[in-house]
Amino acid sequence: MATPIAMPKLGMTMQEGTVVEWPRAVGAAVEKGDIVVVIETEKTQVDVEATASGVLRHLYVAAGETAPCGTLLGALTATGTEPFDADAFRREHERAGAGAAPPAGAAAPGDAGTPRRAGAQRAGSGRDPARTDPGRDQGSDPDPARMDAAPVTPAARALARGLGITLADIAGTGPGGRVTKEDVAAFAARRERLVAVRDGVMLEVLREGDGDPVVFLPGFGVGAASFAPQLHAVACAGTFRALALHPRGIGASDAPAAEAYAIAEGAGDAAALLATLGARAHVVGASLGAAIALELALRVPDRVRSLTLVTPFLHAGPRLRSVAAGWCAVARHGGVETLSRTLLPWLFSERALADDAGRERMRRGLAAALSVAPPDTLDRWAAGMAAWPGPPSAELRGLQVPTLVIAAGADLLTPHGDALARAIPRATVRVLADVGHAAASEASDAVNEALLAHLARH
């Protein structure tokens, strides 16, 4: 019987962590309560204690690597000699619902920290028919996946019943893998992030801070982690509630089957989120998210208090479309790490890439942001982006919403920020010299400063 060591989830907003150190070598004896792994999240190092005594048997994630919460990092076995199949144990861990099973075909390790929801809209159901016991009568067993699963405490069962949560979706952390009330509460907290938009589609919204709402719309193929410094800065300002919307197919958001996810559809989803807030919201979008933000502001101007467009575009140019196509292909065939290495030079400036340590740090951050976007989602947003005609210039000229445009001087993908500023007469333009397309990450301090000043004015 092996015991998993997983990336812990320390707080509501933690999505991932980096393995800093494995203090013990594989094969070393470990007592329950010993520190088995040191992880880092938001610049804080945390010691993770062994939940059982035994032998450190296998490491899945090496020191220096980053993984989403819930990811299997290592395994303990009671003795060093008992049979242990590392791959089978990982499959078991993922199947048991330590997080969502990656959608079919995804090569990414999976957004293990996000909940799997019952319902057909996710590409993968999470249940592998090949694993069900062929000798069991499927007709009389309502939930074969539960039969060989860990036990559930009555309190967990009651809470799940009250919240309408399917227990099969939850991994247990109690003794013997028992699903506890805390497990259900954590699952529910994650599920709390889901907001219904239209046609029953549920999108994930990450929240931080309390006050006037500031809605962040991430760019193509990335999750809220791409805005991590801004979310933190805005929340810490004390008067804002930062909300990062994961668009369709990103993170725990539903991924309805479609040829394309249109920009207008994204704007509609964002408008639905704004309608739930009860107050006018500041809206911040980057790249594709800026396009969605712009459509949103034109569609429901009285719900948008201010607009901040980071490295925006008015139509997807040939280079942007071509990079997006490569992005989709590499994601489908190469995995997140390969993708992050491939994209790095397109998204960051020469200056940023010059520093080895800084480059690796940015790559890891990028990988985290990329890991929540499966290939089908990328294809659909790439199609929607290519098909976007851009807003009519007359409408842009009439836009009354106070707008800040943050353009990047070394942006290879959307070098049109100044043109857009001209198209919106009331916009304020801030150009960051020698900064790449991923300005929010590369020049986070400058972006934060400009953003907070803009929010403060409006």
Added chain:
Amino acid sequence: MSAASLPAGEPRAIPTAFAIAEALRIAMASDPDVILMGEDVAGGGLRPEGTEEIGGIMSVTRGLVGQFPDRVLDTPISEMGILGAAVGAAVTGLRPVIELMFIDFLGTCLDPLLNQASKFRYMFGGKARVPLTVRTVTGAGLQAAAQHSQSLYWMTAGIPGLKTVIPSNAADAKGLLLAAIRCDDPVVFCEPKGILFVASDVPEGDYEVPIGRAKVVRRGSDVSLVGMGATVGMALAAAADLERDGVSAEVLDLRSLAPLDEDAILETLGRTGRLVVVDEATPRCSIASDVAALCVDRGFDLLNAPVRRVTAAMCPVPFTRVLEEAYMPSPARIVEAARALL
């Protein structure tokens, strides 16, 4: 009820046995119907000068006969006669307090409690009052062996119409005994050996601890340790151990075994989701089993782990120290049980 429900005077640290004597003195001084009966409770208080009375096996009642010469009655070693007469006296206007030397001796005098005192009120259509208190020493730990060390409070707690209380400290002992004596129902008042000679703060003056109310004696969030009598101290020691490991344990002192404060048990279970019940008695048909059953019956949806019982072993109480220690619950066993739930 004449006494204030809250302690009045300044507390001092005195042994539980002294606190019990204080309660007896206050009860007898404030009500002329209160009498004390038992073997050696006066203990030759009327002997020639130069000798001293023993005041019962634990010397709890020493000195009372001097103050209340007509109301402290030495009896023959006739438990059936004493208990039966006490019931008769209680229904006809006295408020007897009986000292049954050890609860083990229930075997010689169960009928007056089982079939008489407990049943009169109900059986007689709600018209009888049986203001009887039976003080009795319970528990192991003094190498008193199999016939003087049992914790048979589960027997009396299981009899409808009887109340059974068990203090865990000197202050509660005083307040619970005053409440028991002034109660119009028959009450078995247990005096655990483990606390009789342990000193703790006791307020001066006349006050009562209400019968039927448990008390949270330590707040915690991860696991509830439910104790009674001497096991409350064990649970507190275990909670201190657990705290060093970052485990926050709540400790509930039942204080009253019948009526049982079911709400308090369910409330602490609701706060922590995990419960260990610690009982000095043997496990079968015990208060521990009763509490566990309550948790499953009325608190099922609150359970975030199995309920664990830490009890004495299912054997007669052994004499020799090493076996007696193995027989009894201990802080280490409580810690072990709590850890297994986390």
Added chain:
Amino acid sequence: MTRPPTTEVLQVAYRTMRTIRSFEEALVALVTQGRLGGFLHTYVGQEAIAAAVCAHLGEHDHVASTHRGHGHCIAKGVDVRGMMAELFGRRTGTCGGRGGSMHIADLGKGMLGANGIVGAGIPLATGAALTAKLKRTGGVAVAFFGDGASNQGAFHESLNMAANWSLPAVYVCENNGWGEFTPTAFVVPVKDIAERARAYAMHALIADGMDFFDVYAQAGEAIARARGGAGPSLLECKTYRFLGHYVGDPLVYRAKHEADDWIRHRDPLRLFEARVTREGLLTESNLRAIDVDVAALVADAVARAQDAPFPDAGELLHGVFATSDAEGAR
């Protein structure tokens, strides 16, 4: 020496004895008709003892009784209608239907209860005597019990304590020759139960339990001693249980002629009637008038009991504790 009973005492005594007899005969009929259930032990044949002892007692005196307790209740003044309703399990019963035959008690009348446990009433009366002594009420406590109870530890412990403390108690042993289904002589080595008093240095008396006048005289002496501070007595009354141990007892263990002899020659009511008429203490018409009254009373008690309401099932937990009815469940 006890003074002879007055006419008034005799009238009351006859009324008591006749009421007991009629009450018990009514129960036998009701059980035979299938209208009454439960365990019923009748006092038929022993009426003179309860009537004569209680003739010396007032409301501040206490009696503790036995499973064969209807006679003691009636003699101590418990309402016959309430008793009958109790046997029918009605709300209007002496104990609201909660007690039944073996637990009829009326503390207001000094009746500490019939008792389902053989010998259990003896220490209760001892305690009542202790109360009387300590509170100086002037009261006396009487324990009625059978020959069987004199073999219980409670009997010996109580007599020892009462004698030692010189309590105002009288222990009335109704030796009816049978302990359930066993002859007394088979399980008791002493010729007279009264001999047992000697072990406790207690005053002892023996009376003919079928003779009201003898019991009246002996009980009068014992009760006067107790009331006067001279301590307790053991009064053995030789009597006979006319009917079985319980209503419905097939009586296979007892020779028929034994009971027939007692019933024919030693019926306490007939002995009483013969003497009071012979000595001109009461007239035939006095007695018949009482018979008519009693018959009407018992018939009325049965009729009212049958018409009375049962308690509500919702009252199940009421009266478990004096302090709170709600605690009954816990």
